Amino acid sequence: MRFVLIAAALALSACTPRDNTAEHAAGCARSATHEVTWSAEGAPDTITTRSDGPSCAQAVVTLVARNSAGDPLWAFASTYYDMTMGGIPPEGAPPVSDEQMDTFLAGWADVTLQHANELPEWRQGFDTLSASAQTFSYDTPFDRETYEMLRQRNLPMICYAAAVEGSQCLIIDPASHAPIMIVAYGP
Numbered sequence: 001m002r003f004v005l006i007a008a009a010l011a012l013s014a015c016t017p018r019d020n021t022a023e024h025a026a027g028c029a030r031s032a033t034h035e036v037t038w039s040a041e042g043a044p045d046t047i048t049t050r051s052d053g054p055s056c057a058q059a060v061v062t063l064v065a066r067n068s069a070g071d072p073l074w075a076f077a078s079t080y081y082d083m084t085m086g087g088i089p090p091e092g093a094p095p096v097s098d099e100q101m102d103t104f105l106a107g108w109a110d111v112t113l114q115h116a117n118e119l120p121e122w123r124q125g126f127d128t129l130s131a132s133a134q135t136f137s138y139d140t141p142f143d144r145e146t147y148e149m150l151r152q153r154n155l156p157m158i159c160y161a162a163a164v165e166g167s168q169c170l171i172i173d174p175a176s177h178a179p180i181m182i183v184a185y186g187p
Contacts, residue, residue, distance in 0.1 A: 027052070027053055027054050027055065028051050028052065028053045028054070028055055028056035028058070028059045028096075028098070028101060029050075029051065029052050030050065030051045030056075030098065030101050030102055030105055031048060031049065031050045031051070031105065032048070032049050032102065032105035032106040032108070032109040033046055033047065033048045033049075033109060034046070034047045034106075034109040034110050034111065035047075036111055036112070036113050036158060037113065038065075038113055038156050038157075038158050038172070039065075039067050039073060039156075039172050039179070040067065040068065043067070043068035044068055045065055045066060045067050045068060045073065046065070046066045046068075046070075047063065047064070047065050047109045047110075047111050047158075047160075048063075048064050048066070048109065049061065049062065049063050049064075049105040049106075049108045049109040050062050050064075050105070051080060051101050051105060053080075055095065055096070056080060056095070056096035056097065056098065056100065056101040057080065057081070057089055057093060057095055057096040058080075058089075059079065059080045059096070059101065060077060060078070060079055060080075061077070061078055061079065061080050061083060061104075061105070061108070062075060062076065062077045063075070063076045063077075063108060063109070063160055064076075065158070065170075065179065073178075073179045074170060074179045076160070076162065076168075078162070078163075080096060080101065080104065081093075082163065082164070083104070083108070083161065083163065083164065084104060084164065085164065086163070086164040108160065108161055111158045111159065111160050112158070112159075113156055113157070113158060114156075114157045114158070114159060114169070115154045115155065115156060115157055116150055116151045116152075116153065116154055116155045116156075116157050116169075116171055116182060117151055117152065117154040118157075119138075119151050119157075119169070119182070119183055120135075120138060121148070121151070122140075122144045122147050122148055122151075126144075129144075129147060129183070136185040136186060136187060137185060137186060137187065138183055138184070138185045139183065139184045139185070140182060140183045140184075141180075141181065142182070147182070147183075150171060150174075150182055151182075153174065155171040155172065155174070156171065156172065157169050157170065157171045157182065158170050162184065163186065165186045165187050166184060166185070166186035167184065167185055167186065168181050168183070168184045169181065169182050169183045169184070169185075170182065
């Protein structure tokens with residue numbers, strides 16, 4: 001009878017959820033912040049970048065923009081390797097150190113304020129903004145008339161890395177007062 005009770009106790013303990021606290025403590029939970037006045041004049045927004053994963057090489061990285069009241073304005077998520085090398089880590093890739101992750105997060109959070117009129121003009125007679133531009137490939141969710149109207153309003157804009165060689169630029173929509181992507185660009 002005692003054998004049956006011991007076997008039952010062992011079976012139940014195998015079904016009990018494990019405490020992964022020690023495992024996650026050794027993971028890659030890091031962050032960086034940067035202030036930029038973008039969504040409202042005189043009230044700094046906070047850009048926070050974070051990593052989370054069992055290791056820094058396996059980390060999911062996020063960029064979150066919050067207004068001065070702490071309300072989320074925009075969020076973007078990717079992986080460390082996709083943002084730094086493109087794709088998934090190759091087999092046998094060296095580990096990513098805390099210092100490497102800290103450097104990446106600090107650089108990613110360090111967005112600067114620009115203005116929409118700094119974007120390339122979508123010249124008359126071109127079907128796409130990219131065909132009109134001369135340096136990078138550009139993509140916008142807007143038609144030519146809307147893009148040019150927003151660009152010419154000279155709205156405050158922040159751009160952040162969205163891939164190894166790609167960026168996305170955000171403005172505050174004058175109608176909805178919410179962030180929108182005005183353009184994405186890269187080689």
